[in-house]
Amino acid sequence: MGRRAAVLGHPIAHSLSPALHRAAYAALGLEGWRYDAVDVTADALPAFLAGLDDAWAGLSLTMPLKQTVLPLLDHVEPLADVVGAVNTVLVQAGAGTGVAGGPVLVGANTDxxxxxxxxxxxxxxxxxxxxxxxxxxxxxxxxxxxxxxxxxxxxxxxxxxxxxxxxxxxxxxxxxxxxxxxxxxxxxxxxxxxxxxxxxxxxxxxxxxxxxxxxxxxxxxxxxxxxxxxxxxxxxxxxxxxxxxxxxxxxxxxxxxxxxxxxxxxxxxxxxxxxxxxxRMLLHQAAEQVRLMTGLVAPVEAMAGVLGARSVHR
CATH class of the missing domain: 3.40.50.720 (NAD(P)-binding Rossmann-like Domain)
Known part of the structure; x- marks a missing residue:
């Protein structure tokens, strides 16, 4: 059965995350998985999280949500807690106790x-x-x-x-x-x-x-x-x-x-x-998100293919 994931932020139309994650899903043969870009402001984030269900695997967060999300989570992994910023939310089965309610939400940092x-x-x-x-x-x-x-x-x-x-x-x-x-x-x-x-x-x-x-x-x-x-x-x-x-x-x-x-x-x-x-930073943090959300080793080369010549070091 397919799962859902998305990148949230405001603005979000410029994000390359959908292309990276979709390339990973295709290379891994994850049929039915979908990854979207959703424009969400800091004020709208609690309502969005409250609407999540078990069909969701995770979220990628960009500005201005990396710090706003912290009090809305059930658990925050140690590195994200020390840094004070979450760019990845893992949606896990169970009854969450955070402000947002819904399933268990775990914050991580792959940046x-x-x-x-x-x-x-x-x-x-x-x-x-x-x-x-x-x-x-x-x-x-x-x-x-x-x-x-x-x-x-x-x-x-x-x-x-x-x-x-x-x-x-x-x-x-x-x-x-x-x-x-x-x-x-x-x-x-x-x-x-x-x-x-x-x-x-x-x-x-x-x-x-x-x-x-x-x-x-x-x-x-x-x-x-x-x-x-x-x-x-x-x-x-x-x-x-x-x-x-x-x-x-x-x-x-x-x-x-x-x-x-x-x-x-x-x-x-x-x-x-x-x-x-x-x-390159975007690629590798996205690859780690793919690993955390799917449980599979990310196909980095397939993901890099969508970035094109800009990936070359100068």
Whole structure:
């Protein structure tokens, strides 16, 4: 018998999740399974969850629902609880006790898995010998990291970077007055970031081994321009921290996948760094959702096929 699943958010028409999950269902031979995109606001989420029944296997959540959903669930898995964000809801048989009622709703976070796996792909593409300890295996004790942005995705980035050995990243933010939630999440994780204004990123972040930009499209354009200027200065013989000495040697994961490449991704690639597109993070977090919702190993290559040439690292 088929099951239902969907991605919820507002707006949602741009989402690639339906194409990814449907490709997985087809490759796995799951006849009768369906996956839809449903526009749901934060205010409408409780009513939507209350209408779920046992025909549902799970939900994918995007903005603005990843935090709104927390008090509506019966259980929240430890990683999602620590991060403070749920992007996956598993619908399980039984009588739920949460605010929404209906079946048992379990919250999980696959964004962390998606970020870790995407960065690991970039590390495999990173030229060896640029720094002591470089190479695809292991996590050097001195590996450095930076995060651009302090929204819900930034907390998942901190957890992912911690798994890769970076527990003291620099977080560049547009407003120091809006980092309270991220600071609390970092404390729960045992991560100790340094917070700095986004304007400072152009002078510093190029030297990092791992960089994740969680900023929306065009929000990092000034940082990209600063990196380009720093590289030009380096070429002219002027020392610059942003240029990373001999140029960016690290991996940039830009979570924006449309439009791609962004100005930041293009500037990083021109300067010599490795770029991983946001669609790789999307792919791997969706693959983990497929595994959790179906109980089957996700067909990653079949799912990647729907993303096309944008999946290629630069």
């Amino acid at each position: 962390v898995y998606g970020i870790v796996t995407a960065l690991q792909e970039g590390l495999r593409d990173r030229p060896r010998g640029r720094r002591p300890g470089d190479g695809p295996a292991g996590a050097p004790a001195d590996r450095t990291a930076a995060v651009l942005g302090a929204g819900a995705t930034a907390a998942s980035c901190l957890a992912a970077l911690a798994q890769l050995g970076c527990t003291t990243p620099v977080v560049y933010v547009r407003s120091m007055g809006r980092i309270g939630s991220l600071m609390r999440a970092a404390h729960r994780m045992g991560v100790e970031p340094r917070y700095a204004p986004l304007a400072a990123a152009a002078d510093e972040f190029g030297a990092a081994d791992l960089v994740v930009s969680t900023l929306p499209a065009h929000a990092a354009d000034d940082v990209a321009a600063g990196l380009g200027a720093a590289v030009a200065s380096r070429a002219a013989g002027i020392a610059s921290r942003a240029a990373g000495g001999d140029g960016p040697h690290g991996v940039l994961l830009d979570v924006v996948y449309d439009p791609f490449p962004t100005a930041l991704s293009s500037a990083w690639a021109r300067a010599g760094g490795v770029v991983v597109g946001g669609d």
